[in-house]
Amino acid sequence: ETGVTQSPTHLIKTRGQQVTLRCSSQSGHNTVSWYQQALGQGPQFIFQYYREEENGRGNFPPRFSGLQFPNYSSELNVNALELDDSALYLCASSLVGGAGELFFGEGSRLTVL
């Protein structure tokens, strides 16, 4: 059983640029969620995807968008990067009805200069 994998692990961008982060879900999981974890803070829910449709969104602007593919892998896209977007971005997979048990990847650390 493979775990959740994310890429890239680290990246540096400048303000105004766009970034795409990728996630491969744990085998058999049909739901993927993305979280933003600022330094010293707990993860904040960005959105969740189930069956390739957005299934819940946190308090993030529309420049944060996502995709889920038929193989349940996922992308997080952020446009018009701002300095405050610097954070660890976590992907988590789960089963619908899994009662909150999420399986997290190690994250992608984004630095915006």
Place this chain on the structure above:
Amino acid sequence: GNSVTQMEGPVTLSEEAFLTINCTYTATGYPSLFWYVQYPGEGLQLLLKATKADDKGSNKGFEATYRKETTSFHLEKGSVQVSDSAVYFCALTANFGNEKLTFGTGTRLTIIP
């Protein structure tokens, strides 16, 4: 809205000491409660959970009891080890079918030999 308030860290203890990390929550309805742990260099992983009042979650010697009357879910361990050094996050979800987790800010625990 839902929120989790967690004991601020960092917490430093000697090996074999007793550990308590406090967690209280605000939520509508009947949330499920979780403790997640983030070991150095690893992704978040579920430590234990409780889905209804008076349930006790336990794992790896850690325990937490869901107390609805005090809206608390304090994490305890009778005798900590150096390998327990990590960041601990209390979290809740109140939405079955959409496992949006609301996290506390995390407590960094360091165990000294």
